[in-house]
Amino acid sequence: MLKLPIYLDNNSTTPMDPRVLEAMTPYFLQHFGNAASRNHPFGWEAEEAVDYAREQVAKLIGADPKEIIFTSGATEADNLGIKGVFEMYASKGNHIITATTEHKAVLDTCKHIEKLGGEVTYLQVQPDGLIDLKELEAAIKPNTILIAVMYANNEIGTVMPIKEISVIARKHGVLVFTDATQAVGKIPVDVNKDGIDLMAFTAHKMYGPKGVGALYVRRKNPRVKVTAQMDGGGHERGMRSGTLNVPGIVGFGKACELCMLDMEADTKRVSKLRDKLETSLLLLEEAYVNGSREHRLPHVANISFKHVEGEGLLMGFNKNIALSSGSACTSASLEPSYVLKALGLGDDLAHSSLRFGLSRFTTEEEVDYTIKAISETVIKLREMSPLWEMYKEGIDLTTIEWAAH
Amino acid sequence: MAYSEKVIDHYQNPKNVGTLDKSSKNVGTGLVGAPECGDVMRLQIEVDDAGMITDAKFKTFGCGSAIASSSLATEWLKGKSVDQALAIDNMAIVEELNLPPVKIHCSVLAEDAIKAAINDYRAKNGMEKIQFEESVVH
Numbered sequence: 001m002l003k004l005p006i007y008l009d010n011n012s013t014t015p016m017d018p019r020v021l022e023a024m025t026p027y028f029l030q031h032f033g034n035a036a037s038r039n040h041p042f043g044w045e046a047e048e049a050v051d052y053a054r055e056q057v058a059k060l061i062g063a064d065p066k067e068i069i070f071t072s073g074a075t076e077a078d079n080l081g082i083k084g085v086f087e088m089y090a091s092k093g094n095h096i097i098t099a100t101t102e103h104k105a106v107l108d109t110c111k112h113i114e115k116l117g118g119e120v121t122y123l124q125v126q127p128d129g130l131i132d133l134k135e136l137e138a139a140i141k142p143n144t145i146l147i148a149v150m151y152a153n154n155e156i157g158t159v160m161p162i163k164e165i166s167v168i169a170r171k172h173g174v175l176v177f178t179d180a181t182q183a184v185g186k187i188p189v190d191v192n193k194d195g196i197d198l199m200a201f202t203a204h205k206m207y208g209p210k211g212v213g214a215l216y217v218r219r220k221n222p223r224v225k226v227t228a229q230m231d232g233g234g235h236e237r238g239m240r241s242g243t244l245n246v247p248g249i250v251g252f253g254k255a256c257e258l259c260m261l262d263m264e265a266d267t268k269r270v271s272k273l274r275d276k277l278e279t280s281l282l283l284l285e286e287a288y289v290n291g292s293r294e295h296r297l298p299h300v301a302n303i304s305f306k307h308v309e310g311e312g313l314l315m316g317f318n319k320n321i322a323l324s325s326g327s328a329c330t331s332a333s334l335e336p337s338y339v340l341k342a343l344g345l346g347d348d349l350a351h352s353s354l355r356f357g358l359s360r361f362t363t364e365e366e367v368d369y370t371i372k373a374i375s376e377t378v379i380k381l382r383e384m385s386p387l388w389e390m391y392k393e394g395i396d397l398t399t400i401e402w403a404a405h
Numbered sequence: 406m407a408y409s410e411k412v413i414d415h416y417q418n419p420k421n422v423g424t425l426d427k428s429s430k431n432v433g434t435g436l437v438g439a440p441e442c443g444d445v446m447r448l449q450i451e452v453d454d455a456g457m458i459t460d461a462k463f464k465t466f467g468c469g470s471a472i473a474s475s476s477l478a479t480e481w482l483k484g485k486s487v488d489q490a491l492a493i494d495n496m497a498i499v500e501e502l503n504l505p506p507v508k509i510h511c512s513v514l515a516e517d518a519i520k521a522a523i524n525d526y527r528a529k530n531g532m533e534k535i536q537f538e539e540s541v542v543h
Contacts, residue, residue, distance in 0.1 A: 309443050311468040315408065315416055327443055327468075336443065348440035384422045384472065386447035386464040387440060402439035 006366045009322045010205075010357035011154050011182060011300060016251070017207040017360070023254040024209065027247035035244045036235060046246045053253025057214055060256040061180075061199070062190035069215045069236045070249055074181040077200030077215035078105040080240060081177045084226025085146050085198065086113050089175075093143030095119045097174075099131050100342045101158075102150050105200075106179050110148070119143070127344050128292035129158035133168060140172045151180035151189065151199075155326065155339040155355055156291030157300025159183065166195025175224060181205055181213075185259035186297055187267070191216055197224050203248065207360060208255030212248035215240075262360065270358050271298035273367045277356060278303065280371040284378055286391070290326075290340055290353060299358040302326070302340075304349045305378045307387040313354065316377030321370055326353035348387075348397075408469055409503035415473035420480050423462040425449040433526025435518040444471045444511065448518035450482055450490070452526055458482050458490060463518075470508040474498050474515040482519065487526070491535070493519055 007015065027049060035050045037043025054065040071077045086096065098110050100122050110120045121139045123131050131149060140147075147169050152159045166176045177198040183189050184199075185206030191199060202213035217239065218224040232241030259266075278301045281287055286306035305313065310325030326337030327350070336350035345353075354374070358367075382388040390397060408416075427434045431451050438445040444467030451460040461479035465472045477498055482490050498504070498512035524534045 307466060309467045309471075311443075312416075312466075312472060315413075315469040346441070347443070351440070351443040384419060384464050385466045386436065386445055387466045389424065389464060397440065402441070402445070 002365045002369055004320045006321045006370060008356050008358060008370060009324055010359040013204045014207050014359050015361060016209060017258055019258060020208055020251045020254045024247045024251040027250050035246055049246060049250050050244055053249045056253035056257045060260050061184060061216060062192050063216050064219060067216055067219050069217055069239050070244060071213045071215055071240055072211055073213040074200045074202035075105040077213050078179055079109050080226060080229050081198040081200055081215050082109045082148055083229055085175060086118055087227035088225050089145040093145040095141055095144040096146045096148060097121045097139050097144060098148040099123045099125055101125050101129060101153055101339045103154055103179055106148055125342050129153060129156050129343055130160060130292060130295060133164055137168050140174060144174050146175045146177055148177040151178045151183035152297050153339060154182050155337060156302040157297035158291040159295045159297060162194045170195060182297060186299060203252035203255050206255050206259050209248050209251040212245050212252045266360050267298045273362055273364060274299055274301055274358050277301060277367050277371060281374060284375055290343060301356040302353055304353040306349060306352055307385045307391055308378055308381045309351050310353055312381060313377055317373040321373060324355040327351040411502050412469055412473040415476040416469040419472060419476040421462050422464060425451055425462050430529050433522040435521025435525060437517045437521055438514050443467060444514060446475050446514050446518045448475060448478060448522050450522045450526060452487060456487050458485050470504055470511040471514060473502050474511045477501060478515040478519055487523055490519055491523060
């Protein structure tokens with residue numbers, strides 16, 4: 001039986017897997033201890049649970065448990081990773097290379113660093129959303145300390161060539177940080193095979209709880225250190241003070257374990273559903289996929305429906321289907337998605353986009369319902385779109401002098 | 406952000422969607438907004454010899470509030486004289502549709518579309534275009 005509303009906004013957050021909740025529950029009630037309490041069983045239980053979760057998390061990304069620093073989420077991990085390296089390696093240099101399509105948690109952290117006297121290069125991406133490796137290498141200078149490029153993009157799902165990036169970085173003795181929030185748990189991520197030195201990720205994008213994430217910090221070849229951004233009791237090997245969120249961490253561990261177990265089967269099933277959704281929607285005239293289709297997360301699709309405005313489109317079905325749009329009709333700036341614009345998309349196409357994020361729990365029935373609802377709404381809105389009418393009359397919309405507004 | 410019921414109703418059952426013959430002397434067409442800004446409105450009026458608006462049609466590319474604002478505008482225009490139409494203020498649309506502050510620009514666009522349509526009609530019929538003050542919000 002189809003249950004409404006349908007949730008297809010899994011790049012924002014995922015529902016928790018019931019198995020994760022089950023693992024967490026005892027740590028709210030019976031085992032509520034502080035993992036830093038060394039002198040009684042309550043503390044020991046909590047510490048043991050955290051240690052176990054740390055192993056589960058490390059295993060998913062091919063790391064050593066000692067390399068996992070628990071944080072409140074990916075935003076904090078982004079801040080700690082980038083600011084922490086900037087401070088720790090100040091004597092080596094002050095230049096960071098990143099890309100224009102990064103998440104705000106990285107971009108705004110970089111802006112902050114610029115205010116502190118750091119130097120940041122923002123690489124443009126190609127129309128498919130990938131950075132040009134030659135451009136990356138050319139941007140490296142003697143004072144470059146860090147390359148911060150995301151593993152997979154949150155809006156278009158494009159997967160960056162992290163392995164190739166790290167080869168270049170190694171050659172020049174530069175550290176690699178990656179925000180892998182959207183990738184970990186969805187596609188194989190291995191910090192050693194990928195040559196990653198620091199990596200931010202979070203539980204709630206992989207069927208775990210909100211409010212817990214991690215920063216991976218390499219301990220060998222090379223040994224990487226970050227300056228703490230949160231001072232206090234010296235938790236997490238002095239890199240992140242603050243009482244550990246034990247139930248959250250337990251849930252994070254369980255979520256990682258499940259992702260490792262289910263990844264292959266999930267990917268196979270979900271990518272098939274994504275492809276069905278995408279090919280069906282592309283049957284509509286003037287519908288385009290944004291970003292690389294080849295180098296892409298298996299559960300993500302970002303599609304523009306030309307001559308229909310995204311927010312207006314969402315309104316046609318958002319009571320029954322949860323989705324995001326690259327349009328920003330509500331924001332004061334009226335600026336559409338900076339990620340889509342970075343691909344070179346015109347503002348009109350950026351305003352016309354929808355982002356689909358499927359999950360482990362998405363069913364074929366839900367996909368079929370979505371295809372029908374969106375197709376009908378696009379057709380209906382195009383009938384009332386003056387742009388569609390002009391397009392159908394063969395008028396080149398770029399030749400029209402639009403009233404500035 | 407939740408839409409008001411009136412916005413939802415206009416969105417689901419828009420009034421007067423369509424196209425009038427823009428080459429006709431009795432028809433005034435206003436095309437305002439820009440695709441880059443995420444909204445384009447085309448509003449048309451048909452005026453009889455007595456200066457009464459006998460028909461109004463719209464087509465809009467935009468969010469639900471933009472669609473509702475233009476749908477409402479066409480309803481208000483029908484049966485009004487051109488002079489009465491000139492008095493339609495965007496804030497009346499805001500009130501009628503309960504538009505939140507971030508959507509006020511949609512009502513401004515509708516007011517601009519009305520004025521543009523009237524000016525087009527005037528120009529076609531040998532009348533001088535009315536100079537309007539710049540819209541505040543855009």
